[in-house]
Structure formats: C-alpha cells, structure tokens
Amino acid sequence: MNSSVDALRATFGTAIGRALEVCGDTIVYVDRARAPEILKWLKETPGEEYNYLVDVTAVEYRDPERALEVVYFLRSLHRRADLRLKIELPRDQELVVDSVVPVWQGANWLEREVYDMFGITFRGHPDLRRILMWETYAEGYPLRKDFPLRGRFSRAEQVRQALAANPEAHYSMEELSIAEAFDGLPEDMKERLRRGERGKLPYSE
C-alpha cells in the first residue's frame, strides 16, 4: 500500500475514507467537501509531491443505487509514484465537485469532458462548457447509464434538428461578440448574452 495513505489519514483524519489496493494501484476515497484541499496538499507537501495530474474521469456503475465516482489519477514524476483518488457522488444529491483547475491547468479540458459526458458540475471551473458534444446538444449526458446507446432522438429527429439549427449556433456567444455579429443574433440569444449567460442547454435540469 502506498505510504501516502497513512500520511493522508494523519493529516485529514475522517475526510479520508477507505483505501484499497487493486491491480497494483492504490485507491483512496476522500470526502467531497475537502477534496480540493487534499489534492492541493498532495501536490505541494514535500515527500508527497504528486505534481502531475494524469487523468480526471468519472465512473457510473450499472447498479442504480451505487454512487457515481469522480476519479483523479495523480503521479509524482520524480518519486515515480502513483495514487488514485476517488470522490463519491451519491445519486440523491447534486452532482457537484470543486474544480482542480487552479491546482492543475491540465484539468481544464478533462473536467469539461466529465461535465459533458456525465453531467457532473465542477464548481469554480473557468470555462465549463460542453467539449465533445456541441453547446446546444439537448439529449443529455452520453456516458450515463440511463442514456441509450443509440441516443435519445430518432435519426429523423436528429436530422430535423441539424437542418433547423441556426448557423450562428456554431459560434459561442463570446466569439460572436468579438466579431460584432451581435446585431444579427436571434432575440433570445441576444437576451441571454445581455444577461451574461452563455450557451445554456435548453433541456438541461
């Protein structure tokens, strides 16, 4: 077992949940509320120095009762050590965790992808927009288990939506404001832009 687990327990006490060793990797469950603090501590404390964020992803199990998990893969490049941190997100609560972009810039797109695919919100993320799906994508979150493999809408409906799409929708409102294309926008988009709101999904929430 990775020695960092004991150090974590000594420092954060009850915020550290169970730790297990699976296929040669150490997995530690941490408390959602204190996760940013713990991750920052792991990065900056001498002797730990997990300075490299390998990956951020999420897991949803087939068991509908089981909580979703956000997984952080940490690595110390010079100590050659790896640690996997998990945060459990119970289904009856809001799917929100704190963003680690202030600690690792590399988390920016990774968190956007988790948001895009699982609908988990990262609080404090500088630019939390959909990344692989387009901004106005309305079918939900593709990697969730309740999302059917072939998508929610029929082929005909997808084609209809694609043909009906406003070409302006291919630019974010921020981008349109650069090009002074504001005047040509549809009224509802203009209104959203005035309110400082960007690219909200019509079917989300």
Add this chain to the structure above:
Amino acid sequence: MSKRTVEFEVATPGLGAQGQPQRVPLGVAGDPAVTDAPDAAGEHMLINLGPQHPATHGVLRLVVELDGETVIRVIPHIGYLHSGFEKLGEYRHYNQIIPLTDRTDYLSPMANNVGFALAAEQLMGIEITPRCTVLRVIACEMSRIISHMVWLGTTSIDLGAFTPFLWAFQERERIYNLQEMWTGARLTTSVTRVGGMMADVPDEFVDGLRHFTDTFPKTLYEIDRVLTKNAVWVGRTQGVGVMTAEEAVNYSFSGPMLRASGVPYDVRKDRPYLGYETYDFDVVVGEHGDVYDRYLVRLEECHQSNRILRQALDRLPAGPVNVDDPRVILPPKSRAMSDMEAMIYHFKQVMEGVKAPVGEAYAGIENPKGELGNYLVSDGTAKPVRWRIRPPSFINLAALSKMAEGRLLSDLIAINASVDIVMGEVDR
C-alpha cells in the same frame, strides 16, 4: 576599365547592433496616407480555421481572435469526429473492444491495441508469454516510427518543406507492408487479443523488419540534413510555442511534448511494461520546449525505436504467442471442430465473452503521442462498466491557446502541428 563602387542607400532606416536591418512598423514612417487612416488598434478580427483545413490535421476547428496578425485568443472546437467509443465499449466484450482501439489513434493502431490488451490483462491477472511480450514491443515501436513519420511529413508541409514529406511517407509505407504481412490489414490492425496476439508473425516478417531497421536510419539522416539546419525551418520553429518544464507538467503534457520541455519522463523507463527496462535505449529530452525541440525529440526517438526494434528482433524467443488458458484464448479451429471440450470453450467465449473479476485497472503506455492510458472498471461481467481512454493528444492540445497567444497567426500553424494531434483520438 576601372572598377566603380556604388553605394546604395539602405532601404530600411537603420541597422541593429549586429548590422542587421531593423524592421520598422508600418505607419510610423510619417506617411500621411498611413497616419491619417482610422486607428485600427483595438479592433479585433475573428477568423475561423477549419474544421476542413489542411493545417489543422483533421477536423479540428479553431476560432481565432486576431489583432492584425497577432493571435489574441484561440478557441478550439473539437468533437467533429466523436464516435462514442467509450460508450460503445460498455456494450462489448473485451476482445470486441480491440477493433475500436484501432480507430482512436489511427496513426499508431498497433500500439493502441497493445495498450488496451495490457489493461484487460492487468484486470484479469493474465501473464502473457515471452514471445508475445517481444512481439508487442515490436508492434509498439513500429507504430512509433510510422506515427512520427506522419508527424514529420505533415509538419514539414505545413512549414513549407515538401520533400521530407515524401521520404517520410515512403518509410511509412514500408512499415505498412510489414503490418499487412502480419495482420492482413494496413491501418485497422486489431493485432492483439486479451492474453496474446491475433496471429504470430509470418516467417518473412522478421527478415523484412530487419531489412527495414538497416535501411531506415538513412532516411532519418537525410531528413536531418534538409531540416535541422535549414534557415526557414529554424526560423519558423525556434522559440515558437515555448512551454517551460513547469508549465508542461502543470498542463499534464506527456510524450515528446513533455520531454521537449526538459522533463525526462518516459513511461517505458519510469513505469515499465512489456519488459522495456531490459532494452537499451535513451530517453530523448529537449531543452527549450519549443517547436524545434519537439522536432528534434521526435527525430531522435525514431533512432531509439529503431534500436529497440533491432534488440527485439535479436531476442525474439520461440514458443507460443498465446497464454495456455482456454478461458481467454480461443482454441484452434481444428480442435474446436473435433474436440468436445474445445468446442464448449469456443462457444462460451464467443457467446458469453471473457469474464473479468470485479475491480479496476489502469495501464499507461508510452504511445507516440504521449501516455495512452486505458482505464477499465469491471463489475464481474464480460463487459466493462467503464472504459476510459486517457487520450494524450487531447490533453496536449488543451494547451494550444496558451502556446499560441501573443504569437503570429503563422506561428499558430507551427504550434498546432507540433502538438501532433490525431482527431480520432482527441474526439474518440
């Protein structure tokens, strides 16, 4: 006839300390036509680069905010090639996922096959045979060479050098011929299986690859000769897109991008898999973290891959390629047709798939683009609950705007090329 000396007035108004003519910004010379023009400062232009553009290396779309020719901001739009591989993987048996891995980073399909197979084997606790290990090393290093050759070729075209493209693609064809010899496919190889390989190499493969390793360095030296000291190449790449070591680590760079910034991290050395620790090769590390160093790192990595290939060919042991476990490896067709027990195993594997124990596994391998991670979570069934690809070029691309901001638009092309993206993997 006497010689005459004619003194020309220098066209530019001054010379620098080295005697080089200094550039003067337009409009400063006091030309009334220029000075009276409305002040364009602060007026930014939005241009849309891609998704169909030869210099974006696939269906990448960049919305670029420009002040004159200076890049203020780059907003990448990706997802045009999103195929939902990770979702598809949740509905397939482990061996059925392998064809999907070909199609992620389609410039190094064999290495992706190996990466996935390693993760699945780690999850199931399978130990592969010595011959299979060496064959997989050969597969990975062949992939590294073709991927770097594509990178070299396309990047040199982006920056105005056409000839290296032809040389590089010629070498790539030779590896493709070897891949075809081995797997029957040039691009979508699907060469691995959980617990072994789709097939052993044919007899003439070893000689063919040895001939390749003997003749390939000549092309590398030729490319080196036309590019490394070429004034245009150096001018377009040195000091462009610089990432310091600290920034590279903070942005989770991996592979040649990380090493060009001076961080000596190579998964093959530092988290060894497939017995890479027993091969003699050097980790290539750059110094400045610019496009030029990334080029040098990749060029030298081809030499190192060639070294590994030679060693692998020398040590290629005899013996079976597949593990001797009827639960994971299909019996030979002849036995499945004649032996009852073999037929049952065959039936169970095809119909039910190979069941993995409850748990999860992460296998990171050093792909040509960076660290390719395959993360598998299993709930004890024959299909993974979650298959996550850690896509190296997706993560490297995320720093594009950081590298390009404040540079010229033409530098953006060089920087984007230097990331070595492949959209199949970025979008998955």
